[in-house]
Amino acid sequence: MSGGDEHKTEFVPGLSTPIGTRRTFFRWVTTLAAGMIGIGLAVPLIGYVISPALKRREQQWVEVGRPGDLPVGIPTQLDYVQTVRDGWMENRLHKAVWAIKQPEGQVVVFSPMCPHLGCGYRWEDGEHKFKCPCHGSVYDVEGKVLAGPAPRRLDVLPSKIEDGKLFVIYKEFKSGLREAVEL
Numbered sequence: 001m002s003g004g005d006e007h008k009t010e011f012v013p014g015l016s017t018p019i020g021t022r023r024t025f026f027r028w029v030t031t032l033a034a035g036m037i038g039i040g041l042a043v044p045l046i047g048y049v050i051s052p053a054l055k056r057r058e059q060q061w062v063e064v065g066r067p068g069d070l071p072v073g074i075p076t077q078l079d080y081v082q083t084v085r086d087g088w089m090e091n092r093l094h095k096a097v098w099a100i101k102q103p104e105g106q107v108v109v110f111s112p113m114c115p116h117l118g119c120g121y122r123w124e125d126g127e128h129k130f131k132c133p134c135h136g137s138v139y140d141v142e143g144k145v146l147a148g149p150a151p152r153r154l155d156v157l158p159s160k161i162e163d164g165k166l167f168v169i170y171k172e173f174k175s176g177l178r179e180a181v182e183l
């Protein structure tokens, strides 16, 4: 019998319903039930697998040092190390932020990325300026632009002092814009 014969309506004596119609009906019900079970399993599974990847990276206060150890008015590079979980993966995010202790004791912390195109810049002690090697932007100790193509001042990171320790939240900002827009 060819596959096309299956769909022929066939009457069997003693049964009031055509068998082909009944078979087709049961096949549809089975397919529909299997599909619904499949969807029921797939939706939570997809959510479980994909949602951690879509979640925005959690922002944490990370201890970066002790303000008591910082010189007043001289930028110091401090290590920022954060443990980042992406689904089942656990990675360590390493950054080096710039911290400047103010005469009154507070600390201002700058993002290590030049707001022009994101290069790392450095502090030139002799010149008392921050300089970016990529395109020549220059900033003063307060982060204000002195020269070069930088469209805005250095980006300030949230920081706080608790129990004699300095905590920072690391953020990244879009480069090339006049305003600091967080990524």
Ligand code: FES
Pocket (backbone or CB within 6 Å): 114, 115, 116, 117, 118, 119, 132, 133, 134, 135, 136, 137, 148, 149, 150
């Ligand atoms: S990235 Fe710093 S001046 Fe261009």
